Amino acid sequence: MAEGSGAPRAANIFDVAKLAGVSHQTVSRVLNDLPNVRPATRARVEQAIAQLRYSPSPAARALVTKRTRTIGLVTPGNIQYGPTSIATHFNFAARAARYNVDAVSSPEADVAGVRAAVEALLRQRVDAIVLIVVDVGVLEGIRSLDLGIPLIAAAATSRPSPALVSIDQYRGARSAVRHLRELGHDRILHLAGHHRAPDAVERVRGWRDEVAAHGLEVVEPEYGDWSATSGHEIGGGWDIRRGDGIFVGNDHMAMGLIAALRARGFRVPADVSVVGFDDVPEAPYVYPALTTVRQDFAALGELIMQKVLLAVEEPDRVTESTPLPTRLIVRESTRSRRAPDAE
Known part of the structure; x- marks a missing residue:
């Protein structure tokens, strides 16, 4: 598109909406692959995008949708198997849902450090924050946080909360x-x-x-x-x-x-x-x-992401989650006291 005698102006989302005969919110839904868009309408929007060679930047999308499709992840500053596995599988689940993850580490027992990490992520305008909790002091410290965006914590506790997910x-x-x-x-x-x-x-x-x-x-x-x-x-x-x-x-x-x-x-x-x-x-x-x-850390990663999506899209529907079950795997390090004596 030309603007006066200057250089061509890059098309924006409003140009796409005008050409397709829809609202810019509908264009946003198509760009973010959200439901409730008629196939014919989606096809018109996609045709307009191609015709105008429109390529939205993440900042432009955030401006229109008020979301960045980015989730902040606060992990403990260790390489223990459990927390590392949770973080890995949550990243997989977020990627499958077409979300980016900004991860920061914090000293595991430092409530102030966790709060600082959360504040840093808030400055990045993330849509939600996920916290992997490995210290009871941090768990208590986050219960009073009011961030203005959803905060979901992976933490085992006898005090369930809509903001917590866990394995039993x-x-x-x-x-x-x-x-x-x-x-x-x-x-x-x-x-x-x-x-x-x-x-x-x-x-x-x-x-x-x-x-x-x-x-x-x-x-x-x-x-x-x-x-x-x-x-x-x-x-x-x-x-x-x-x-x-x-x-x-x-x-x-x-x-x-x-x-x-x-x-x-x-x-x-x-x-x-x-x-x-x-x-x-x-x-x-x-x-x-x-x-x-x-x-089942893979199932936990998916459950965290499901909880995040619900908290972002339909916060009134967020309820307590039942902890995921475990499974006993019997191998050779246990045996009956009634069995014959053997190595």
């Missing part, structure tokens, strides 16, 4: 303890994850309730930091007895624990049964292959 850590822990009890273990220990991690808190709660339900001795849990190193260090000096079952808060600590048990002369599972949590890729290939509780 509590029932996953109970399934692990129940498995050990069904194998005939009368003393079931728990090596927990970091004491401030919401997942660890819920797994401890599940372990405690299931042990109590069977009337078993309660031995207060030991706490690691999710690493194989911490599992090995605790396993080296823990009061462990032949015939014990041990529920470990994640697979990496379980691997470290098993190595420590072997160094002390315990056979797994002949002397002690061990159950982990997560079902990391290495779990089937360690010796013995690890019985564990599987979390």
Whole structure:
């Protein structure tokens, strides 16, 4: 298009709307591949776009739609398997929904740092913010935030909220303890994850309730930091007895624990049964292959994105989400106390 005697002016969304005989909002819906546009209308808009060689910039789209199709993601400053898997699968789900993700990391236990990361994302005019929570202080700190845009947190808690999504850590822990009890273990220990991690808190709660339900001795849990190193260090000096079952808060600590048990002369599972949590890729290939509780991180990533889309498009319909179920995967690190003695 020409404007006076100057250089040609690039077509804008209003030019497309005029040529197609529709509103600029309809053009926006076509550009963003949204529903409720008649096929014939969509075809006219697409023809006008091609004829005018219109190429909308992200800024132009945001100006018209008031949205940037970008989601802010705040991740903890660590490389633990669970949070990393959640972030990865959320990115996949966002990309499938044609959203971009701006990710920032923050110290995991620093409420002020998380708030600063959130404020930085707000300056980028994101449509929503997703927060992967690994510290109970951060979880409490975000409950009072009023950002003007949706904030969805991935966090396990006994206090559900429409803004939270999670995998059911509590029932996953109970399934692990129940498995050990069904194998005939009368003393079931728990090596927990970091004491401030919401997942660890819920797994401890599940372990405690299931042990109590069977009337078993309660031995207060030991706490690691999710690493194989911490599992090995605790396993080296823990009061462990032949015939014990041990529920470990994640697979990496379980691997470290098993190595420590072997160094002390315990056979797994002949002397002690061990159950982990997560079902990391290495779990089937360690010796013995690890019985564990599987979390579906792909489903969690999709659930987070579904919650974001609903919060952005239809906020009045956002309700509490049922935590996703876990699945017990039985391998060789657990065995019945009634089975013949074998390595």
